[in-house]
Structure formats: structure tokens, C-alpha cells
Amino acid sequence: MSTELTGAEITVRCLQEEGVDHIFGYPGGAVLFIYDELFKQDKVRHVLVRHEQAAVHAADGYARSSKKTGVALVTSGPGVTNAVTGIATAYMDSIPLVIISGQVPTHAIGLDAFQEVDTVGITRPCVKHNFLVKNVAELATTIKKAFYIASTGRPGPVLVDIPKDVSQHKAAFVYPENVSMRSYNPVVRGHGGQIKKAVQLLLEAKRPMFYTGGGVILSNAAEQLAELVRMLGFPCTNTLMGLGGYPATDSQFVGMLGMHGTYEANMAMQHCDVLVAVGARFDDRVIGNPKHFSNEARKIIHIDIDPSSISKRVKVDVPIVGSVSGVLDELIKLLKARKEKPDQTALDAWWTQINLWRARDCLKYDRASAIIKPQMVVEKLYEVTGGDAFITSDVGQHQMWAAQFYKFDLPRRWINSGGLGTMGFGLPSAMGVQFANPDGAVACVTGEASIQMCIQELSTCKQYNLPLKIINLNNRYMGMVRQWQEFFHGNRYAESYMDALPNFVKLAESYGHVGMKIEQPGDIQGALEEAFKLKDRLVFMDFITDQTENVFPMVPGGKGLSEMILV
Amino acid sequence: MENEAGALSRVAGLFSSRGYNIESLTVAATEDPTLSRMTLVTTGSDDVIEQITKQLNKLIEVVKVLDLSDGNHIERELMLMKVRAVGKDREEIKRMADIFRGRIIDVTDKSYTIELTGTGSKLDAFLDGMERSAILETVRTGASGIGRGERILKV
Ligand SMILES: Cc1cc2nc3c(=O)[nH]c(=O)nc-3n(C[C@H](O)[C@H](O)[C@H](O)COP(=O)(O)OP(=O)(O)OC[C@H]3O[C@@H](n4cnc5c(N)ncnc54)[C@H](O)[C@@H]3O)c2cc1C
Ligand SMILES: Cc1ncc(C[n+]2csc(CCOP(=O)(O)OP(=O)(O)O)c2C)c(N)n1
Ligand SMILES: [Mg+2]
Numbered sequence: 001m002s003t004e005l006t007g008a009e010i011t012v013r014c015l016q017e018e019g020v021d022h023i024f025g026y027p028g029g030a031v032l033f034i035y036d037e038l039f040k041q042d043k044v045r046h047v048l049v050r051h052e053q054a055a056v057h058a059a060d061g062y063a064r065s066s067k068k069t070g071v072a073l074v075t076s077g078p079g080v081t082n083a084v085t086g087i088a089t090a091y092m093d094s095i096p097l098v099i100i101s102g103q104v105p106t107h108a109i110g111l112d113a114f115q116e117v118d119t120v121g122i123t124r125p126c127v128k129h130n131f132l133v134k135n136v137a138e139l140a141t142t143i144k145k146a147f148y149i150a151s152t153g154r155p156g157p158v159l160v161d162i163p164k165d166v167s168q169h170k171a172a173f174v175y176p177e178n179v180s181m182r183s184y185n186p187v188v189r190g191h192g193g194q195i196k197k198a199v200q201l202l203l204e205a206k207r208p209m210f211y212t213g214g215g216v217i218l219s220n221a222a223e224q225l226a227e228l229v230r231m232l233g234f235p236c237t238n239t240l241m242g243l244g245g246y247p248a249t250d251s252q253f254v255g256m257l258g259m260h261g262t263y264e265a266n267m268a269m270q271h272c273d274v275l276v277a278v279g280a281r282f283d284d285r286v287i288g289n290p291k292h293f294s295n296e297a298r299k300i301i302h303i304d305i306d307p308s309s310i311s312k313r314v315k316v317d318v319p320i321v322g323s324v325s326g327v328l329d330e331l332i333k334l335l336k337a338r339k340e341k342p343d344q345t346a347l348d349a350w351w352t353q354i355n356l357w358r359a360r361d362c363l364k365y366d367r368a369s370a371i372i373k374p375q376m377v378v379e380k381l382y383e384v385t386g387g388d389a390f391i392t393s394d395v396g397q398h399q400m401w402a403a404q405f406y407k408f409d410l411p412r413r414w415i416n417s418g419g420l421g422t423m424g425f426g427l428p429s430a431m432g433v434q435f436a437n438p439d440g441a442v443a444c445v446t447g448e449a450s451i452q453m454c455i456q457e458l459s460t461c462k463q464y465n466l467p468l469k470i471i472n473l474n475n476r477y478m479g480m481v482r483q484w485q486e487f488f489h490g491n492r493y494a495e496s497y498m499d500a501l502p503n504f505v506k507l508a509e510s511y512g513h514v515g516m517k518i519e520q521p522g523d524i525q526g527a528l529e530e531a532f533k534l535k536d537r538l539v540f541m542d543f544i545t546d547q548t549e550n551v552f553p554m555v556p557g558g559k560g561l562s563e564m565i566l567v
Numbered sequence: 568m569e570n571e572a573g574a575l576s577r578v579a580g581l582f583s584s585r586g587y588n589i590e591s592l593t594v595a596a597t598e599d600p601t602l603s604r605m606t607l608v609t610t611g612s613d614d615v616i617e618q619i620t621k622q623l624n625k626l627i628e629v630v631k632v633l634d635l636s637d638g639n640h641i642e643r644e645l646m647l648m649k650v651r652a653v654g655k656d657r658e659e660i661k662r663m664a665d666i667f668r669g670r671i672i673d674v675t676d677k678s679y680t681i682e683l684t685g686t687g688s689k690l691d692a693f694l695d696g697m698e699r700s701a702i703l704e705t706v707r708t709g710a711s712g713i714g715r716g717e718r719i720l721k722v
Contacts, residue, residue: 124576182722
């Protein structure tokens, strides 16, 4: 039949049908037919990275900063194993991705063929789902299912493993309009009765608190959240993953909570009487010791699309399974229909208490320091970009300072690896962000250790002229590790110092970029302004910062939320 | 669950990666060849069982999960046992098998192979009742379960 297409053609056609405009990948033997088809068309633009981990992080950054599903393409064997860190990173943060991997031909599977790994087996624990396509006739439906599963319910990465012969074989091509699966029907609407109970609790609350997370961002529900929180006049805190879900410059925002959260957020979390958890999963870095957390009596309302996130670490009183946006719409509607208002006297007293906690000024640092304080760099970055940049980050102290000091007013502006904590995420994810937002200002706040985990991507940035701004908070230490060693391991800095750091300015230059080294606090602002004026150049800014600076507040592991170490 | 390659390993993988224990697991296709049914026996506190149920439901290939021990149910397990049977022991063993409603399904001049079905504890009792040194080999299937009366698990 003349209308039959090869598996490779089908794969590319499916991507086109899904409206995929960018895919991030790296070629190899098992995916050559697919690359051949990509070559012959120009709807789907392929971005060539320098390491498969970066392909997945870039697709991930693309997804987080847009509302779309990110797509990566890798070859079999080492291509897949390199991609695993990226896949696990996306899985932990519930990011919708479709990863297409090549596999050895079906007849060679199981024979220890060249570049064969059990891709489905290796990735099983870190994907939402995965498929091995053994028959080209099932390819189109499988890819359709992959996009459907990745982007609905609690999102996550889905992998489609395509043996080389399947990409060569032919089948008729029909892209299904939609798929239905009897075993996969994510709940969207919350239970009416539960929502009514929640309304009642909200109206009776004396010391209420909103605690919101990544689910607000994933559900595109920032507007509804702002409406609800303002309508009630309650305080609101965000998790690390939830930043930007509620405007950070709003007076009802009490900052991030958790291990490195603000004093006021953690104290309010511990002492509230009604807690509304919205798209947040009571992570161990958020509530600290769960026993200590439950020492105080409080009623908990928990909105989450994934039933397994509810009552996993903390028992809740009003579980509501559903999408954040749908449930918040419903709550707003019901509250508007009610004549009662929350107890204003109680609320005033609660705010007086919160403002006392606020007055503790837990994020203060030495602004007069003669050595650059990393916090100041982030503050200046905020000022220079008018708070309007996309900020990606790596993992460590710099990540926490970026989260604490850049005030995110909009969702999908703060891009970081929270769940897996993957060093190396910052630069490649920033590439994906820039592709999704070609006119946006994109900065990567990183550390000298993290940046070296995917530094090769400076080459990709050159190839595609990505004008990223890399803010390297260079403390000559794996600062976060050093901090733990200082606090909990008797100042024994075992292997947290790296000798022989590169000259980052020259390194950037050798990749064809602009490099700057900044050593004086007085130069921070000018340097940042200069860098952001270079609209079409990547600028690597190496800030030489205070080696001894620590992240405060800090809830030590195993301690309760109110047992913070403060400056 | 869907009768697909890989579905079983997803369930097994879930239990090992989240540290839940599997006491036994049986699985086979049903009257609908696109579906297979698994009976899995596990233990844990109510919270753990709740998480297990939720996590199983999350697996894409799992169609329905039912905690049989939430209500009345029937549980059966099959055991095959090969025992040394010589001389006067042959009579004794035959009588034991009869008491437990077991059947002797293979015979040699030195051994019997006994088939026995029942709850796990019945099979345990039979094992305890047998002379240890006479047991040459046992193989058990693990429990299969079904609700009592009108209680039906159907897609
Ligand atoms: C060095 C380091 C330090 C850290 N310190 C902190 C800290 O101080 N404070 C902190 O908060 N975190 C911290 N983290 C991050 C922490 O590890 C977790 O990643 C984070 O707290 C989880 O955020 P979350 O609860 O918002 O959940 P996410 O991982 O964002 O999960 C989202 C939740 O929303 C649900 N959801 C998804 N989509 C929807 C939808 N459409 N509708 C409804 N629900 C939905 C999901 O089922 C899930 O339960 C740190 C990480 C690192 C690496
Ligand atoms: C891939 C990976 N390996 C190890 C770690 C453990 N780890 C967490 S923070 C950190 C140090 C990061 O150092 P740097 O990038 O310089 O950031 P800083 O803390 O100094 O700001 C390490 C090693 C990790 N998160 N990821
Ligand atoms: Mg460092």
C-alpha cells in the first residue's frame, strides 16, 4: 500500500500531530532512521545537546516554563543510561515528558546485543509509565497514549522504547484523535461533599494557613489561588516547588516554608488551626519531623490529584482528590454564595502574631560585607531583571538563596530540581526555558561544583545562540555539603572542597561566550546590568562569594519545624 | 490488570522499591483474555495497606484493586507434596491425606505425591502433621481469593 509509512516516519508524524515544536536529543545507531526522517522535515526542530542527561533536562525546562509536554530523543544503551538522571529528575517533580529511545532490533533483544540495555526495566521505577513497541502497527497509538499519560492526572515522564527494526517496518498511519484506557482515568473534579466540609472549616478557622506547592503550578491555578487567598485574607506559604504559585510580593505571602523556609512560614505552619494544603505533598524537607508536626492539633484540608499523596506522611481530615484548578473554582463559588465571613477578630490576632514572627527578619545578612554575599547577588539579580526573568538553578546553597531572595510573582518562572536535587540541572534546563521563551530573560543561578556537571552544554548554547546569563555563586566549596559538615560533622570538610577550579572566564570564552569575574560587592549591580544588556550573548558571571556563608534559617534533619537554627 | 507483558514486573517492582512485603502472589489470565487477575497477600498497618492500595491503583496497567480482607471472602491455595511412603507408612500417609481431603495423584513404590487445597493455615497444619523426614518436596501456589456471595470484582 502506498499510504504505509515506516516506523520512523510515523514517529515524526506523531510528533508533528502533537504540535511538538522542539525535541532535544542525541543520535546513535538505534535511532538513525528516526533522525533521517527528522532531517527531511522542518516542523519539529531538533536541538542537539552534548550529553543525553542534558537532553532530558532541556526538555524538562521547556515543559516547566511552558504548559507543554517536553520531548527528548536518545539512542539505545548508553544513550538511555545517560538519560536516566534526567528522567528521574522529572519524575520526582511530576513534569510531563515523552522520552523516545532507540532499542536494538526486536530479534536481538535479550541476546546482549551491541548497545542493548533493558530500557523498560531500568527506567520503570522513575517513569509514570513506559512502553516497548514491538509492532509498528501499534506505534502511533502508543505515542498518543504516551502524550496522554504524561500530561494528564499527576503529570510525569513516559518513555517509548522503539527497536530499530520497528522504526524501519511499515504500517498504515492513522493518528488517533484521542485514546481511552479502562485502567487509566485520572480524577479531575473534587468530591462535592468534601468541598463543602472544607468551606465550613475555612469559615470557622481562627488561625488559618494556606500551604501550596507544585500542584498549583502544574494545574495552572495561580489565579484561582490568588483569588481565594485574598478573598479570605489568610496567610499563604509556598514550597520550593510552589514558588510563583502565589505572588511573592503580596503582603499575605509569608515566604517559603520548610528546611530553609522563613521563620514566619514555619511558625505559622506549626501553630495554625486550619491548614489548607494545595498540590503539595508534605515532603520531609517541608514539615521536618512528622511526629513533632503533629504535636499541635490542627485540621488539615488536602487538595491533590494523586490519592497516594494524601495521608502518606501526615493524616488529613478533609481529603479532596481532584485538580487544584477545578477544586479552587468550586471553593470560590461556594464561599461567594455564603453570607458568613471568617472571624475577623481572630484573623487580626493571628496576623499580629505572624507579624511578630516576621519582625525576626530571619533572612537578614551582612549587607556591609567587604566580600560578596551570595544573597546580595540574587537580590541585585532581582532588581536588575525587574523580577521578570526565568530563573533556573542547580542544587546547593545557591539554590536556596535564589529561592529565598528572588521574589517570584508568576508561576513557571522558577525552574529547579526539588525532589531529586540533581546537580547539573541548571544549565541544560535553562536552554529548554530559552527555547520555550525565546524573548524571555533567562538566568541560571548555579555553584562552581554544580555547573561543572553539565558544563559541556556551553557548546550547545553557542550552536543555538542562547543568550543565557549564568550566575555562578563561586564559594570554592560544595557549600551545602560544607554547611552540613560544619553543623553536624565537627567542621571536618571531607571532600567538599575542589582543588583546581577552572578559570571560568576563559572557559566561557573558549566556548565563544562572554566571561566576567566579579569580586567586589560594589561591582555586582554594574556587572549584572552590563550582562543583561548583551541581549544576544551568553554571559558567564563568576561571582567570587563569601566561602563561609550559610543558609538560614535551617531546620536540621529529624527536627520539628519550629526548631530552626537562625542567624 | 491488563494481561500484558510487564504488568507483573511493575507490581513486583512497586513492592520492592517501596519496601512492602509480598507473602504470596498468584496471577493468571481470566475468562476475558485481555485481563489477568492477581491475588497478592501482604501485611502492614492500616496506613501501609492504604498506601499499597493507592500505589497499585496508580499503575497504568492495574484496572481495579480490591482489599478482599475488607469483607467476607474465600481463600484457597494448592499444595503438591511428595513424601517418602514405604511399608506401613503408606497406610498412615493415606489416612492423613484423607483427613485433610487431599488426594494422592502419583504413586511409586517408594513415594506418594499428594494434592491438597485449602486455606494457607490448613496447608500449614497438614505440613505440621506430616513427619518432617518423610517430606521429599513441597510446592505451594500461594493464595487465590474471591469475595463471598454477591461480592464481585469485575471490570
Ligand atoms: C537542597 C534542597 C533543599 C530543599 N529545601 C526545601 C525547603 O526548605 N522547603 C521546601 O518546600 N522544599 C525544599 N526542597 C524541595 C523538596 O525536596 C521537595 O521537592 C518539595 O518540597 C516538594 O514540593 P511540593 O510539596 O510542592 O510537591 P511537588 O513535588 O511539586 O508535587 C506536587 C504535588 O501536587 C500534586 N499535583 C500535581 N498536579 C496536580 C493537579 N493538576 N491538581 C492537583 N494536584 C496536583 C501531585 O500529585 C503532588 O502531590 C529542597 C530540595 C533541595 C534539593
Ligand atoms: C548529582 C548530585 N551529586 C551530589 C549531590 C549532593 N550535593 C548536594 S549540594 C552539593 C554541593 C553543591 O555545590 P555547589 O554547586 O558549589 O553549590 P553551593 O552549595 O556551593 O552553592 C552536593 C555535592 C547532588 N545533589 N547531586
Ligand atoms: Mg559552591
